[in-house]
Amino acid sequence: MEETEITKRERKKLNREQNKSSSPSGSTNKLLVVGAIIAAAAGLFWLMYKGGGGGEAPVPTQASTSPSEVSSNDHAKGPEDAKVTLIEYADFQCPACAAYQPIVKQLSEEFPDDLRVVHRHFPLRSIHKHAQISSQASEAAADQGAFWEMAEILYTRQDDWVNVRDPRSTFKDYASELTLNVEQFDKYMNSDEAKSKVNDSYNAAFVMGLDSTPTFFINGNKIESPRSLDEFREAIAAEISKLAPASPEASSEGEIIPQL
Amino acid sequence: MSIYLYLFLSAIGFLDAAFLTIQHFTRDPFACPIFGGCDEVTSSIYSQVFGIPIALFGALYYGVIFALTLYCYLKSNRKLFLTISHLSILGLITSIYLVTVMVFVLNSLCFYCLVSATSSTLLFVIFIVNWLTWKRPRSQSESEKS
Numbered sequence: 001m002e003e004t005e006i007t008k009r010e011r012k013k014l015n016r017e018q019n020k021s022s023s024p025s026g027s028t029n030k031l032l033v034v035g036a037i038i039a040a041a042a043g044l045f046w047l048m049y050k051g052g053g054g055g056e057a058p059v060p061t062q063a064s065t066s067p068s069e070v071s072s073n074d075h076a077k078g079p080e081d082a083k084v085t086l087i088e089y090a091d092f093q094c095p096a097c098a099a100y101q102p103i104v105k106q107l108s109e110e111f112p113d114d115l116r117v118v119h120r121h122f123p124l125r126s127i128h129k130h131a132q133i134s135s136q137a138s139e140a141a142a143d144q145g146a147f148w149e150m151a152e153i154l155y156t157r158q159d160d161w162v163n164v165r166d167p168r169s170t171f172k173d174y175a176s177e178l179t180l181n182v183e184q185f186d187k188y189m190n191s192d193e194a195k196s197k198v199n200d201s202y203n204a205a206f207v208m209g210l211d212s213t214p215t216f217f218i219n220g221n222k223i224e225s226p227r228s229l230d231e232f233r234e235a236i237a238a239e240i241s242k243l244a245p246a247s248p249e250a251s252s253e254g255e256i257i258p259q260l
Numbered sequence: 261m262s263i264y265l266y267l268f269l270s271a272i273g274f275l276d277a278a279f280l281t282i283q284h285f286t287r288d289p290f291a292c293p294i295f296g297g298c299d300e301v302t303s304s305i306y307s308q309v310f311g312i313p314i315a316l317f318g319a320l321y322y323g324v325i326f327a328l329t330l331y332c333y334l335k336s337n338r339k340l341f342l343t344i345s346h347l348s349i350l351g352l353i354t355s356i357y358l359v360t361v362m363v364f365v366l367n368s369l370c371f372y373c374l375v376s377a378t379s380s381t382l383l384f385v386i387f388i389v390n391w392l393t394w395k396r397p398r399s400q401s402e403s404e405k406s
Contacts, residue, residue: 030333030334031334034267034330034333037264037267037268038267038271040268041267041269041271041272041275042275044272045272045275045276048293048371048375049279125300126303126305126307128305129305132300132304190367195300199299202299202303203299
């Protein structure tokens with residue numbers, strides 16, 4: 001025991017002496033070595049970043065960042081030439097979005113000729129576990145032409161799947177309920193295509209600076225989420241009436257011009 | 261040799277985690293090599309603890325390892341180095357957990373997250389190798405003496 005104590009002490013002493021002897025020029029050498037290591041690490045990281053296509057932003061998505069223009073990738077319901085376009089950025093796991101679902105549905109029934117409703121994915125993944133996969137499920141339904149049907153089920157039965165560990169089997173049940181091809185549905189729900197569609201939409205919403213769901217745009221103007229169906233109806237009716245008299249006025253103006 | 265690798269790996273880990281932390285806050289859609297799952301992983305519910313991004317913890321962890329290793333290197337203190345390299349157990353456990361979440365829960369892989377997992381794992385491997393080679397000669401010499 002004593003012997004080892006002595007050897008330990010001796011070793012320490014030796015170490016110290018070695019340190020002292022190497023310290024004058026050694027410390028600058030060491031700093032150089034550290035510098036080289038940091039440079040190598042930074043270099044390697046930079047190579048990985050550049051090699052991976054870093055810097056160049058990923059393809060600025062096919063999803064529209066415009067809150068007024070509707071693209072062919074969007075899920076839209078209602079006539080293309082509708083006077084009012086209502087774009088909703090929503091997340092199927094968001095309780096408020098679920099609360100708005102019947103209101104929005106009611107509105108599109110009340111204004112069948114004048115209102116076009118568009119859904120865009122904004123899955124709040126950082127607070128909702130199943131936001132992403134539920135959006136992918138809606139894409140899988142859209143693949144078979146049943147987006148709105150699936151969206152309605154996802155919203156109305158939100159409580160049934162939000163607390164499930166893996167809601168995919170529940171979504172498959174919904175798909176079979178809608179008489180979709182379940183196998184195809186499952187495959188699409190998990191596909192990269194569905195993922196990237198949802199991600200594109202998420203990124204676009206993020207780039208626009210949106211931070212909550214649901215966010216509604218009426219003809220490109222962001223509106224404070226109306227508190228009731230009545231308020232919503234008024235907002236849309238106001239928009240329609242704002243546009244409706246525009247055409248006779250324009251024609252009367254047209255008559256004025258030749259007089260000048 | 262292992263101390264150089266420690267400096268190198270913890271520097272890589274630090275840069276990587278710092279990059280992910282910045283991305284977490286700016287949410288700039290960024291290029292994501294090979295697997296393409298960065299956005300989903302870095303914005304998922306698992307990417308933060310009490311509202312603090314895990315990447316920030318990662319950056320702190322690597323930063324601390326780097327600083328302590330640097331201290332040991334400059335002071336030529338091998339023993340302290342062995343002590344502080346026990347920290348790598350923490351990194352390994354965290355990495356195993358996070359990779360499990362990526363593979364089995366999120367079903368998406370994120371390149372930069374895997375870089376961090378790899379450097380954590382390597383730090384642990386070096387620690388084990390170091391620990392074994394440090395123990396062996398000492399116990400041998402002790403047994404020889406007795």
